[in-house]
Every structure is written in structure tokens, then in C-alpha cells.
Amino acid sequence: MIDINLIRENETIVKENIKKKFQDEKLAIVDEISELDKEYREVKIKMDNERAEKNRLSSEIGALMRDKKIDEANEIKKKIAEMGEEVEYLTKREEELSKLIKEKMMVIPNIVADSVPIGKDDSENVELKRFGEAVVPSYDIPYHADILARFNALDKEASGRTSGNGFYYLMGDAARLSSAMLSYARDFMIDKGFCYCIPPFMIRSDVVTGVMSFAEMDAMMYKIEGEDLYLIGTSEHSMIGKFKDQIIKKESLPITMTSYSPCFRKEVGAHGIEERGIYRVHQFEKQEMIVLCEPEDSEEWYEKMWQYTVELFTSLDVPVRQLECCTGDLADLKYKSCDIEAWSPRQQKYFEVGSCSNLTDAQARRLGIRVKGEKGNYYLHTLNNTVLASTRALIALLENNYNEDGSVNIPVPLRPYMGGKEKIEPVA
């Protein structure tokens, strides 16, 4: 959501932005909003005036009652009663209009950064930089599910029976490795000065609609039956939701937190759930980082944040690249976003392991997260980034540390979390 004033003052910017995002069908919505807003303001002026008059008369009654002038008071009561219908109509219309405007505003995308490359879908995302050497070993790297199978570490048949497609049992050293990576990622961010947090794993609908667009909500969120609760798709949801309707003191900014949570995703959409492996699943675990900061600082935080992920993966001997989201692939709430992709020596291409986004004030506006300013309160900026997502990171780690004999080296930083183990060996 953007500021309605932007439409009032400079509709062109809003429309140009929509075109940049190849959502021309939404151009008409801007016009509709303009129209509705005009009527809204007319109605509001009328309504306010009527109410002012009513209030004035009403307080006269108060004075008359004190003086025991009952008859005169009754006269005025009659007058007020006559106004009732008009006020009621205006009030209803005002409510209708502001609701309509709000609904329509919700689908207007955030203004994207000038630096975001123009493109219509993910095929036009732009690689910005590579980190580490993308090695292609002389021997074949098996599919990650096959690597895991040799460790006796993955049972999808059982999870199919208990939970259906898209779930998994991860066992033994591979499961331990997954936890080790998460612990390492947590400590990595704590060392960067972020505050560790374990948030609620379920949130209410008002928080959900505050942190994501409706399209995302339908495609991602699991709803708890009979309750106004959703399973979180990422801890970003509960972490940003934490500040809903809060007025933050200037001194406490920036707020930098790193959170752990399981993540639940329906993954309804183009890709769906694949049969084998753990690349796209309904459930994984994730260490996340979020920042709430002054508007003028968000660009700088964005740069810092994606670099932390690069640093983390590099320390695990996983080559990565930064892929910038083009306008068409950028979710509506986002100002700028990039994926961190890990090298897959098997496929000899990069695949997504994390995503860093600057939402500017879009989430803050929806959720009412403001900063107390000298003259008036204002919305702060929110950013989020993956530190490490368990399943994707595990795939990257297995592939990039795979030896010809089927064993997988455990990168040095993870060894303390693995009881000192240096390798995972296939079972005989």
C-alpha cells in the first residue's frame, strides 16, 4: 500500500510505477481511487458540518436542561431528530467510500526503487555479482535426495503416509546438520549485533494482511480451522507483526532482530510441490533477520543485510550469487529485493536460498508502525532477509561438499555443532 496523498498529488508517479511492474490492468484502479477519493472528501465535508451542527445543538440542550427549560430543550431535540436521516446517510456513504478506497489501495504496488531493473518476470532478473568459485567437480554430483538416501537420512514414504506430499522425515547426521546450520546461522547473526528471538508460529488474520498481499496470502498461508489463526510462512510475519500499531521511539531505532521459526507454505501456484527431494516442501525451518529503521537508512540496511547472507554461505564453502529482482517479479509490497542463490554443481546453475527485501513503509503503513517525530509521527521502514533456510541450505551444503566416495564434508564452522564430526559417511 502506498500513501493516498501520492495519488492526490502525483498520480503520474503511481501510474508510471504500475507500468514498470507490467500491471497495466491496475491503471484503471488508480482512476477509480481518484474518483472515489473526490467523492469521499465531498461527503466527509458535508458529514462533518452536519455533525458539528448537531453537536452544537446538543450542547444547547445540556445548558437548557441545567436551567430546567424543558420545553425549549424538547424543541431542539425535535430539530436534531430531523437532521438524523441526512447524517445517517452521509455516515454510511463515508464508511462505504473509505472502505472501498482502502480495498483498492491495497492492490496498488509499492513504488519501486529507481535502480530496480525493468523486466516482466523472473526470467529478466539480473545477476549482480558472484561470490566464491563455482566449481564443477570431475565426478557427478547426485541429486540431493540420492545423497541423503545413502545416509539413510530421508524418508518421504513415511511422511507421505502421515502428512502427505510435501513433507519429509529428515534423520541422523543430515538432520543434525540441518539443526547445526540453523544454530550456526543464529549465532552468526547474534555476532552481528542482532537480537535473537523466537516468535509465535501462528498469527491472526489482521497481521497476515498487514505483512503480505492477498495474492501471496492465498498461495502461502495455512489456516487453522475454527480459529482466526494462520501458520506462519516465515518468521518475518510474526516479527514485523510484533510492532503492529506501535509508536516507536526514535532512540530505539534501528531495531535489528534475528528470529528462528518453522515455516509452513502451501506452495499453491506455478511450481507446486515436486515428487522427490526437499527443494520445495510444505515445511522447513528458517533463521531470519529483520530490521526496522528510519526511512533514510533503509537503503543502507538493505545492502548490509544481503551481504550478511553472502558472508554466511561463503563461510560454509558454498559459492553464491546475488540476483536482483526485476520490476515484474517484485512482490507488490517491495521497494527492492534480491535473491541470494547458491551454486548447484549438479545442475551447474544457481538456485534460490534466500531473499532480501526492502519494503520501505508499505508494511509499516498497513500495520500502523510509526516513529514519534518532532512534528508528527511517520511510518518507519521495514526490511527482511533470510539468514538460512534449512532445506535449501542443506541441499547447497550437500552438493558443494560432496566427495566422490559419497561422503560429505562438514564445513569447519559447523563442526562444533556436530560434535566435532568432519564428515558424513554413507551407510554400508
Add this chain to the structure above:
RNA sequence: GGAGUAGUACUCAAGAGGCUGAAGAGGCGCCCCUGCUAAGGGUGUAGGUCGGGCAACUGGCGCGAGGGUUCAAAUCCCUCCUACUCCGCCA
């Protein structure tokens, strides 16, 4: 899950149908005092949000949220949410 108590601005807090958009205090501004700090004294000031206006200013709404009663609600009634206390149940 049951029972009770509470929720007022950035914070604490008065307020019990009209004179309350809300006393008082902290806070914040300025001044004084003490060598500095802590503390103290004096004085001033603002308040959230949506509109109108170039502006000074002005109107609506706003006392956890949403409804209701009334000409009029922070105040009365209903529902919900949250926090605390007690009981129950449990990792």
C-alpha cells in the same frame, strides 16, 4: 478451560451521562540555584487521527476494539481482544 480485576495520550494517572479532548505529573522548552553530576526551584508548551484552508486557524472522529442505549457516552449495556491474580489442566 473456569472465576475475578483492569485497559484513558510517548509514560504514569484523575475522571462515574452534558461544564472533559480529557485534571495532575513525568516528559519536552526556557530560566534560576549548587564547582560538576545527582537533586531542587521557577516558568512555558504540546498532544492521536481524518478532512478543509496558502496560512494563522478550523471541523469530524477518537479514552483497548467493535456494536448498542441517549438529543448527548471515557462514564450505562452487549460482544470481543489484551494484561494481571486465583483455580483447573498440562510440556
